Amino acid sequence: MKTNRHLHLDRRQLLASAGGAIAITATPLKAFAAQEDLERARTDLFGNRVIQDGRVTLKLPPIAENGFSVPLDISVDSPMTPDDYVQRVAILSPRNPLPLIGVFHLSPHAGLARVSTRIRMSGTQEIEAVAEMNDGSLWAGRMETVVTLAACVVL
Amino acid sequence: MASIRLAVPDTARPDEVIEIKALIQHDMESGFRRGSRGEVIPRDIITRFECRYAGNTVFAADFQPAIAANPILTFYLRATVSGPIAFEWTDQNGNQWSDQASIEVT
Numbered sequence: 001m002k003t004n005r006h007l008h009l010d011r012r013q014l015l016a017s018a019g020g021a022i023a024i025t026a027t028p029l030k031a032f033a034a035q036e037d038l039e040r041a042r043t044d045l046f047g048n049r050v051i052q053d054g055r056v057t058l059k060l061p062p063i064a065e066n067g068f069s070v071p072l073d074i075s076v077d078s079p080m081t082p083d084d085y086v087q088r089v090a091i092l093s094p095r096n097p098l099p100l101i102g103v104f105h106l107s108p109h110a111g112l113a114r115v116s117t118r119i120r121m122s123g124t125q126e127i128e129a130v131a132e133m134n135d136g137s138l139w140a141g142r143m144e145t146v147v148t149l150a151a152c153v154v155l
Numbered sequence: 156m157a158s159i160r161l162a163v164p165d166t167a168r169p170d171e172v173i174e175i176k177a178l179i180q181h182d183m184e185s186g187f188r189r190g191s192r193g194e195v196i197p198r199d200i201i202t203r204f205e206c207r208y209a210g211n212t213v214f215a216a217d218f219q220p221a222i223a224a225n226p227i228l229t230f231y232l233r234a235t236v237s238g239p240i241a242f243e244w245t246d247q248n249g250n251q252w253s254d255q256a257s258i259e260v261t
Binding site for chain 2: 068069070080093096097098100101102103104105106107109110111112114115116117118119120121
């Protein structure tokens, strides 16, 4: 009885690991290519400067039924005074045909570093927002959204 | 051609931070879609939005094809002087649409 159970478990583990191996070999190529595109877009915008995590809050629905129009809300922790303000915010995607979604240019006249719009998403992915402050420092925030109907071929 | 809808408060107190919403009717054709005969539908998007107030460009946006159709923007301004707030959209071919609202700061 005991040995039987062990056998059964072993077979399950074997199957699971085989499945895992297939998944690993099947996905990385595409994922890495997209990641490279994203990194290129990031470099085009900000050069090779260090991007720190924090200060940027990106809000997207956890599940989007329709990738054609997904509400997005970005807020950056900044006093928005003439001495300390957000200059621009870029939204980047690791999975859309184009990694750059849009760039917002802000000024101290804004009073509040917050922008909302609606974007297209070709599949489940983690959207990234990078904010550039007037002192040149860069901050990033991320949010993962599951897209059930992707704006995939028809983006 | 394009219909514009703005939401701007009529009045504000000095230094009050006001919420602005600006929407323009536009297909934002991404250039990644195909028609019924398999032909690529050419890209036709708005690429630039600008908001001017009190002599300054206070907010601007660069759009890519991943901005949804009928692009809507919500952003914030610090009300300092009474006067017009101007909005302008430019598409990839240089066509422009504009509208303005006025605010009274008391």
